[in-house]
Amino acid sequence: MHTEHTEHTEHDWITTHLTADLLRGALDLERTEHGLLPHRLPARARAQNTNAQLAMAEAQPSGVRLAFRTAATAIELDTLRTKRDYAGFPPRPDGLYDLIVDGRPAGQAAGTGGNVLTVDLATWDGEVTPGPVGTVRFTGLDAGDKDVEIWLPHNETTELVALRTNAPVAPVSDRGRRVWLHHGSSISHGSDAASPTAIWPAIAASRGGVELINLGLGGSAMLDPFTARAMRDTPADLISVKMGINIVNQDAMRLRAFTPAVHGFLDTIREGHPDTPLLLVSPIHCAIHEDTPGPTAPDVSALGEGRLDFAAMGDPAEKAAGKLTLGVIRDELSRLVRQRAADDPNLHYLDGLELYGASDAAELPLPDHVHPDAATHRRIGERFGDLAFAEGGAFAERPRG
Template sequence: MITTPLTPDLVHGAVEIEPTPAGLVPHRLPARARAQVTDAQLAMAEAQPAGVRVALRTAATYVELVTVPTKRVYVGMPARPDGVYELVVNGEVTDRGSVRGGTTLTIDLAAGTYEETRGEPGSVRFDGLSPTVKDLEIWLPHDEAAVLVELRSDAPVEPAPDRGRRRWVHHGSSISQGSNAATPTGTWPAVAARAAGVELVNLGFGGSALLDPFTARAVRDTAADLVSLKVGINLVNLDLMRRRALGPAVHGFLDTIREGHPDVPLLVVTPLHCAIHEQTPGPAAIDPEAFAQGRTSFRATGSPEDVTSGRLSLEVVRAELAAVVAARAGSDPHLHLLDGLELYGAEDERTHPLPDALHPDAATHGLVGGRFHDLVFGGAGPFKR
């Protein structure tokens, strides 16, 4: 057995790699951004390595990844399944597994509390690989944080070579992070990225696509050939701002990104269809009847009449985002708009309903990812070659 320490050159898709006594922690926000917010939800989301993978080249017939995962336990809810690690060999998904044990994060949604209990490392092993030299990727769970400890194998490993692929940086909400997707390569951005042959940096943060200035700076400072932003749903379901603030906030977010990426294709994606918030402002809340039955479902607590006083619905957000992109079109020929209803609309809800009224299921992630690929990377799309 050969033991290889995890080093940053083996980890792709993270914005920053934090060395700790326990191992490497992949982050999807840099330390400067993390220092500017105390929100536990964002801290949890950015540490969950959506789109992050260990990428290597080796002739090994097995590889074993040792990590310290963080399991989430929600008070009063059924146990969550373990996070999924996926093995990709020369571009094809060939195996899946999980790491047992680790740290436990107990979350009480009613009380708004988080309690962490430290745990020990575990491992996931992939056997039966060809003894020929090959490119391997181990995609980390999109919804379970992990400290990366070491790699074990029966042959030496080296970092995967640069294949010259374009780098796509995408920012969005929990839907972009992959909420309710079954596997890390099954999140809609991963589906689109793999189909297009691009390197994904997924900056989707559950509950936290909120036009935060530090997120704009993180996108600005991350190397990118393509950038997309899917914003709106969190602004509504947190009831974060009013219509008067939205346009200037979006302009400022785009201005910051353009400081670092003045000419790259930049795509603004409006929200997917979500019936509870189409005409009704937030905040969103857990449905108490569903919660009493051990299910998670959401409802809007605002009123459609609140829109007249400036509160946001998804219909309002789509109109405001379209207005911002139109206003900038003359000075920014590389800025584009995609209506999220083309990815998932009201008709789709009939055949692919949102299980919790807010997030798509695994099959719908595949549907959205395929449509995004066709509309954006294919044909006359803004990210076409």
């Protein structure tokens, strides 16, 4: 890392070269023509992927943040974002950058400029309209040395172009906090959360006092072997896997294939983390798929009214042929953990209905019948924090030595 002084009309700016030691939550960094693109899957995994949805999801920096120590009172970050919109719908809200100073919220800014990916919901094809580099600014910070984090938008691909401050920047030293590695679906990715620190894994991580690596991948928690290998090879003190909804959404497996795939996914993680606390989490309540198999598709009548809602397209009678519902998956994951626990005392199970159940759905319904809103993200994050990190929980602090 090096810094260089540049002239500016408002501040005596210092431009800091962006390097891996200033970033947390990414598994890989790609140098592009514009700057630095954080990835949440390593290059080997990306090379084995052929799915455009996963390619987009893993390049959206959910849980990724710049982290540095500085006395700066002003910060500018240039980025080139790619924002996703839907054809025929109003533009989606701009992605947000959350500023955290010494562990406390200290500001928020919306992204500007950038590319726009317009997706046709009828075909899921996308078209990119190029745009310019944008700048987010945070000013009026207290003087004096402080730990600063800038959480990148969880739902926009974000290339980091330049970091400017009016005082030198240094990497944050290891704070000795445990690292929590989590994998899940778009709900873990943060779909419809208010901001990057308001996705439920970030809320839970804050509650548990841990460092988050979030492999919540929208539409892509599919028991992919390359994701399991990425988790196997990533240093972590705590690991969780939230599994089920995407398998049902895409009608990707029958029970015959699902059970061995879960075993294989866990086996691969255990190759690199034989004794690490490992928590398997089943799906939260989703009324359309509790007893009805997938696939899931946009509700045509809602699209005609300008709303994005989802509907289950399967037939409950198909469960007899091995089609998966959320109820079937919860029963199977619970049984599987009980089976494995005899040889793996550090494997734990959390029923997703404890995070968000039918009574929660009556109070805080899923707006599009699949994804939680901001209030529900907070509820899930707080409950996960209380259940997993509390005394007796799967992630409770253990005596060292």
